[in-house]
Amino acid sequence: MYQYDAFDRRIVEERAHQFREQVVRRIDGRITELEFKPLRLQNGLYLQLHAYMLRIAIPYGLLSSKQLRVLADVTRKYDRGYAHWTTRQNLQLNWPKLEDVPKILDELAAVEMHAIQTSGNCIRNITSDPYAGVAADEVADPRPYCELMRQWSTFHPEFAALPRKFKLAVTGAAEDRAAIAVHDIGIRVVKSDAGEIGFAFYVGGGQGRTPLLAPCINAFVPEAHLVSYTEAILRTYNRLGRRDNKFKARIKILVKAVGAEEFARQVEEEHAHIAEGPLKLAREDIEGFRRFFRPPMYEVLRDDDPTLAAALLGKDRGLASWFAHNVAPHRQPGYAIVNLSCKSPDLPPGDVTADQMDAVADLADRFSFGALVVTHRQNLVFTDVKKRDLPALYAELTRLGFATPNVGKLTDIVCCPGLDYCSLANARSISVAKQVAERFEELSKLYAVGELHLNISGCINACGHHHVGHIGVLGIDKQGHEFYQLMLGGSSGTDASLGKVLGHALVHDEVAPAVERVVLAYLAHRAGPEETFLEAYRRLGPAPFKEAVYDPARA
Amino acid sequence: MTLWTVTANRLLDGSVAYLSADRRWTSELARAWVAASEAEAQPLLAWALGQEHVICDPYLLELGREGDRLVPTSARERIRAEGPLVTLARLGYAPAAEPQRRVG
Ligand code: SF4
Numbered sequence: 001m002y003q004y005d006a007f008d009r010r011i012v013e014e015r016a017h018q019f020r021e022q023v024v025r026r027i028d029g030r031i032t033e034l035e036f037k038p039l040r041l042q043n044g045l046y047l048q049l050h051a052y053m054l055r056i057a058i059p060y061g062l063l064s065s066k067q068l069r070v071l072a073d074v075t076r077k078y079d080r081g082y083a084h085w086t087t088r089q090n091l092q093l094n095w096p097k098l099e100d101v102p103k104i105l106d107e108l109a110a111v112e113m114h115a116i117q118t119s120g121n122c123i124r125n126i127t128s129d130p131y132a133g134v135a136a137d138e139v140a141d142p143r144p145y146c147e148l149m150r151q152w153s154t155f156h157p158e159f160a161a162l163p164r165k166f167k168l169a170v171t172g173a174a175e176d177r178a179a180i181a182v183h184d185i186g187i188r189v190v191k192s193d194a195g196e197i198g199f200a201f202y203v204g205g206g207q208g209r210t211p212l213l214a215p216c217i218n219a220f221v222p223e224a225h226l227v228s229y230t231e232a233i234l235r236t237y238n239r240l241g242r243r244d245n246k247f248k249a250r251i252k253i254l255v256k257a258v259g260a261e262e263f264a265r266q267v268e269e270e271h272a273h274i275a276e277g278p279l280k281l282a283r284e285d286i287e288g289f290r291r292f293f294r295p296p297m298y299e300v301l302r303d304d305d306p307t308l309a310a311a312l313l314g315k316d317r318g319l320a321s322w323f324a325h326n327v328a329p330h331r332q333p334g335y336a337i338v339n340l341s342c343k344s345p346d347l348p349p350g351d352v353t354a355d356q357m358d359a360v361a362d363l364a365d366r367f368s369f370g371a372l373v374v375t376h377r378q379n380l381v382f383t384d385v386k387k388r389d390l391p392a393l394y395a396e397l398t399r400l401g402f403a404t405p406n407v408g409k410l411t412d413i414v415c416c417p418g419l420d421y422c423s424l425a426n427a428r429s430i431s432v433a434k435q436v437a438e439r440f441e442e443l444s445k446l447y448a449v450g451e452l453h454l455n456i457s458g459c460i461n462a463c464g465h466h467h468v469g470h471i472g473v474l475g476i477d478k479q480g481h482e483f484y485q486l487m488l489g490g491s492s493g494t495d496a497s498l499g500k501v502l503g504h505a506l507v508h509d510e511v512a513p514a515v516e517r518v519v520l521a522y523l524a525h526r527a528g529p530e531e532t533f534l535e536a537y538r539r540l541g542p543a544p545f546k547e548a549v550y551d552p553a554r555a
Numbered sequence: 556m557t558l559w560t561v562t563a564n565r566l567l568d569g570s571v572a573y574l575s576a577d578r579r580w581t582s583e584l585a586r587a588w589v590a591a592s593e594a595e596a597q598p599l600l601a602w603a604l605g606q607e608h609v610i611c612d613p614y615l616l617e618l619g620r621e622g623d624r625l626v627p628t629s630a631r632e633r634i635r636a637e638g639p640l641v642t643l644a645r646l647g648y649a650p651a652a653e654p655q656r657r658v659g
Binding site for chain 1: 569611629639
């Protein structure tokens with residue numbers, strides 16, 4: 001993974017030092033809250049319902065075991081012993097005290113971490129495919145490009161005060177595991193017929209109040225122009241994006257207003273000025289970044305590992321079920337990708353304790369070259385596990401509560417903190433997730449349903465990505481009371497689509513039964529077990545699901 | 556009948572605070588100073604706005620009464636008063652030392 005050079009180290013340490021001074025000045029009254037707020041937000045520090053919240057950046061979700069141990073340590077020392085993986089592959093602390101935050105930032109800086117680009121109207125922390133570098137369906141590893149873009153975007157003076165926040169995702173694989181269609185810019189690494197690497201640019205997607213899927217504005221930008229073309233997009237947006245209305249300020253509104261074609265034309269015009277300038281990448285530049293992401297020293301192994309094969313046929317059916325649902329194919333023979341489910345019955349979705357973090361760090365050292373990835377579905381991934389080690393790893397993960405064999409299934413719920421923590425929330429989301437999970441705790445019931453993504457957001461800001469859940473739940477406020485809209489048919493994958501509201505809003509305790517009725521309607525109407533929920537919904541439309549939820553007597 | 560008080564978050568730890576009758580900040584809604592009308596509460600809000608050295612972002616909060624208890628009228632303020640409703644204690648990672656706020 002990337003290693004900081006002296007410059008990276010200096011800017012991160014300086015930032016921590018500056019923030020320490022700013023906190024002192026706020027506490028002794030030399031600066032007002034109005035002056036302090038933008039400064040703390042630039043360091044990822046929000047004020048939530050009951051406490052401050054610190055959002056720590058995890059660039060493209062990649063962590064070393066050493067970094068994870070420090071995250072565990074600060075979670076234990078300065079917080080209440082648990083933290084939360086976010087849908088942007090970051091980590092949130094829920095209870096830090098103001099005067100402790102500079103200490104946390106110092107400790108993070110010591111392991112090349114920070115909370116920069118996790119808030120404010122800047123280019124946010126870049127997200128990527130959790131299987132990056134090992135996916136069988138990858139054109140090229142997207143992480144060198146992510147790192148390059150991270151360095152270009154960090155403290156970019158021209159883009160420090162954009163009309164609104166700006167989110168980028170990069171994938172290098174055929175299957176979209178990075179939700180690129182719902183980002184301000186989604187970048188897909190592609191190969192031309194001549195074998196040249198380039199990028200397809202999808203611009204103007206997003207969720208929130210106005211959900212939109214990003215149109216492709218350029219199907220092939222040569223590798224050398226990755227940064228210059230992105231800069232041209234940002235410049236065009238910075239110039240034309242609305243600043244008079246916060247709700248119309250995202251790039252998606254601009255692209256929709258002028259049209260993708262016209263927007264692309266303006267970007268090309270801007271790009272013509274800078275394409276051959278200093279932002280043009282030389283082959284050596286890219287090679288330099290690639291070196292940080294070279295594959296680890298894999299052993300030469302058989303792909304059909306006999307130890308694993310015997311264990312899978314053994315008495316422990318749990319292992320077989322976990323292997324079927326939480327383990328994915330690796331491109332290196334004899335290795336596998338392992339998903340650690342952070343969706344157990346005991347913790348809110350995406351929550352993790354400090355002790356668990358320490359234990360996962362030890363497992364990463366033992367089984368996966370000391371690295372792991374946080375996913376936008378709020379789970380963790382070990383990317384490089386020997387197949388013959390899978391039974392041993394399974395036993396350890398089971399002990400820790402990370403082996404629930406539910407990845408991609410209904411109880412692998414994506415869920416924002418909602419009204420239990422978030423000051424912008426309309427309604428609770430964690431408790432809804434818990435009620436749904438309880439109804440599908442029995443694995444046979446869960447497996448009968450197959451692949452089904454449930455996403456829950458506590459408000460229209462859509463941090464729980466409800467628009468792209470196969471089933472989405474959105475918390476709304478009606479005169480101070482919590483209500484929920486149900487949406488069906490969303491997807492953040494390669495076949496991205498936005499969910500549609502099914503009918504009138506429900507009260508809190510109606511949501512889980514309604515989700516169950518939607519699932520039962522799917523089971524009743526699907527063409528066969530091989531037809532997924534999403535496929536069935538797309539074939540059938542909302543009618544049978546609507547009837548099941550709102551008129552169950554007739555359904 | 557709607558009642559009013561002033562609420563904010565404490566500067567040092569962001570915790571929820573209510574203005575008490577003796578113009579101090581309390582974590583307990585039961586000890587909050589209560590005004591019978593918004594107009595009566597406004598001068599206290601003005602005073603609270605000058606309290607930036609201890610609190611952030613004060614605002615007026617509507618309350619109701621259930622028997623002799625003060626209760627917030629919105630889900631948001633109920634959760635602010637009670638703390639997260641997720642059962643952290645059951646999971647064994649919420650330190651017992653943390654004050655348990657109660658709706659008064
Ligand atoms: S979706 Fe709304 S409630 Fe949920 S974390 Fe985001 S802002 Fe908060």
